[in-house]
Amino acid sequence: MGKKKQIKYAAAFELPNIIQPRTLDFKSFILDSSFDASYFGNGNPVTVELGCGKGEFTVGLARRYPDRNFIGVDVKSDRMMAGASIAMTEGLANVCFVRLRIECIAAFFPPHFFSEGYITFPDPHESMENGKRRLTSRRFLGLYSQVFAPGSTLHLKTDSAALYEFSRESIPGHGFKVLQHTDDLHGTDAEGTDITSILTTYEKRYLAVGKTIKYIRFVL
Ligand SMILES: C[S@@+](CC[C@H](N)C(=O)[O-])C[C@H]1O[C@@H](n2cnc3c(N)ncnc32)[C@H](O)[C@@H]1O
CATH class of the missing domain: 3.40.50.150 (Vaccinia Virus protein VP39)
Structure with a gap:
């Protein structure tokens, strides 16, 4: 490093x-501790x-x-x-x-703890044939179904057409339903919403080189 x-x-x-964790040992971190659900001091x-x-x-x-x-x-x-x-x-x-590691999310956070989620420009792992490292693969959706409350909305933003197509196929099922999808988020009438008006580092980078942003909204 x-x-x-x-x-x-x-x-x-x-x-x-x-x-x-004090060291990069996530395994002992999640065995020794878990997220303190009273961290914020409110029930929001x-x-x-x-x-x-x-x-x-x-x-x-x-x-x-x-x-x-x-x-x-x-x-x-x-x-x-x-x-x-x-x-x-x-x-x-x-x-x-x-x-x-997101792979450890269900071991660290309480069950059904989250009510909303954003997956913003995840690594698309385009070269991987089975896509199991993609954050919208079945393996990860199974983890999300443990830590999100029923009715939670999740949002995926990506510049990758491959990840977008993969996710459109992988998300339905496992308790998840796709509510909206577009291959050109900033070309839709969603301008002015949270999803279009708060830009991440990667999103700014992709927009600057003329890439379109793909978006999927889905619910558990
Ligand atoms: C391409 S960057 C996008 C960062 C940010 N969302 C944005 O849009 O600017 C992907 C991020 O995901 C993180 N990441 C990738 N795989 C992960 C995993 N399995 N667990 C936790 N973080 C991960 C990386 O460390 C990196 O910061």
């Missing part, structure tokens, strides 16, 4: 709104962003909805540092970040 990254990882431990509904990167989307939502709670999950705390620092500076008490 480069020196700059090491410094950022170390700094992440200083932020009280990043929850993470909790939205999660899976693979949140720098956490722009999570922080953007937290600013708009002070009466809801938001958690960004990513395996890289050096990225989440960006969003966590902004949340601290702005005094946003309704947001935190958890360093975790």
Whole structure:
């Protein structure tokens, strides 16, 4: 690991709104601890962003909805540092970040804990034939059905046509139903909604080079 990254990882431990294992041993982290459901000190509904990167989307939502709670999950705390620092500076008490592999989500969070989820520009793993590492594969949908409450809405945003087509086929079933899909989100009349007006780092990058954003909204 480069020196700059090491410094950022170390700094992440200083932020009280990043929850993470001391070492990269996720297995003992989830065996020794679990998410404290009373963390936010209120019973407000909790939205999660899976693979949140720098956490722009999570922080953007937290600013708009002070009466809801938001958690960004990513395996890289050096990225989440960006969003966590902004949340601290702005005094946003309704947001935190958890360093975790999404594969471990059902072992760390209480059952049916989340009421909404965003999967923003996940790695498309386009070269993988069976797609089992994709965050909308059956394996991951099975985990989501454990941690999301029935009736929860999930949103997928991607620049990848392959992931979009894969997800349109994989999502229906397992208790999930697709409510909306488009291969050009910013070309639809959804402008001005949360999903179109809060842009992540990757989304800005893709829009700058003229890529269209694909979107699927689905419900458990
Ligand atoms: C392409 S980036 C997108 C980041 C952010 N959502 C955005 O739109 O700017 C994908 C993110 O997912 C995270 N990620 C990928 N696989 C993961 C996994 N299995 N568990 C947790 N995070 C993961 C990566 O660390 C990375 O930050």
